Amino acid sequence: MSEMIRIAIQKSGRLSEDSLNLIRECGIQFNNGTGKLKSEAANFPAEFLSLRDDDIPGYVADGVADIGIVGENVLIETHQKVDLVHRLGFSKCRLSLAVPRGDDYRQLTDLHQKRIATSYPRILSNFLQEHKIEADIHEISGSVEIAPSIGLTDAICDIVSSGSTLMSNGLKEVEVIFRSEAVLIAHPNLSPARQQILDKLIFRIKSVQAAKN
Ligand code: ATP
Ligand code: ZN
Known part of the structure; x- marks a missing residue:
């Protein structure tokens, strides 16, 4: 099986809708069935984990998820060892x-x-x-x-x-x-293959953001 990246997003709350919208705007299609914990993208090497926002930094630090979207407030408060890789500008x-x-x-x-x-x-x-x-x-x-x-x-x-x-x-x-605003966080030591997928995702996010400005 080829390499894929695991993305943690908030299951339901003030980050969820904008997180899902951003992913869709990046051209990534996935089936986010209600109540489903895990779902795989159809056209991008990624799968999504739906979690409580407070748990996201910990899962990313542990490497259970490779990257995640959380409020910077939760990132600082939980004090987990993860990298802030991109600011997302929503959930301010x-x-x-x-x-x-x-x-x-x-x-x-x-x-x-x-x-x-x-x-x-x-x-x-x-x-x-x-x-x-x-x-x-x-x-x-x-x-x-x-x-x-x-x-x-x-x-x-x-x-x-x-x-x-x-x-x-x-x-x-x-x-x-x-x-605070929503931020994209990543596990500090991603494999080169996953880092490459992350770079591709960040590139798409930047294009989406640029198109809005
Ligand atoms: P969970 O059930 O996942 O633990 P929660 O109740 O802790 O959810 P939410 O209220 O959904 O969290 O808020 C998630 C994040 O959204 C907050 O940590 C913060 O970064 C941001 N946020 C909180 N309140 C607002 C608001 N009124 N407007 C915009 N963003 C907000
Ligand atoms: Zn919470």
């Missing part, structure tokens, strides 16, 4: 600090010794360290935005797109700490 979002609307927040140092809820403890703690703020990070996996109203924390650090979730939870955005 920001990771921000937010506090209760009534707070008279003025500057970052106001967060000194405060409790902050987040699902991104690594990115947050890097940011706080850089700015010499000592705060108490509470890692929670979901519904971060309710933490202040239930008295768990004084602030949150979460993904913001429109700000309406913050608003409905009585919060206001006070600092952007990270800007």
Whole structure:
């Protein structure tokens, strides 16, 4: 059997549709049957694995998948040994600090010794360290935005797109700490044959991106 590359994409979520569109725009046809974990392309040496986005960097680091598409936020947070090979420009979002609307927040140092809820403890703690703020990070996996109203924390650090979730939870955005977009990641030591397939794919992605600009 000839060489093929394994591509991990998000099964269902905010990356899925644009990831699939990009692959199609690259002229790659595949049958992404609903609920199917694995599917093979008809006209390109690739097969696709549909996974939870959080698992993608780990699978690529382990070599279970050769390449993958994830949010840069998840890439940095999971801290896996993979290469960021190309920026994809979709699923743009920001990771921000937010506090209760009534707070008279003025500057970052106001967060000194405060409790902050987040699902991104690594990115947050890097940011706080850089700015010499000592705060108490509470890692929670979901519904971060309710933490202040239930008295768990004084602030949150979460993904913001429109700000309406913050608003409905009585919060206001006070600092952007990270800007993210979808990125293509790769296993650091691909075989020459797979590297060649990846190069071909990146070439096609660049053409698709160039045609849009
Ligand atoms: P999974 O079930 O795969 O774990 P999830 O719920 O963790 O999914 P999604 O909400 O689908 O993740 O978000 C996937 C990625 O899309 C995020 O990590 C981020 O990079 C990006 N993203 C998140 N929110 C938005 C948004 N509102 N607009 C655009 N991109 C976003
Ligand atoms: Zn996830």
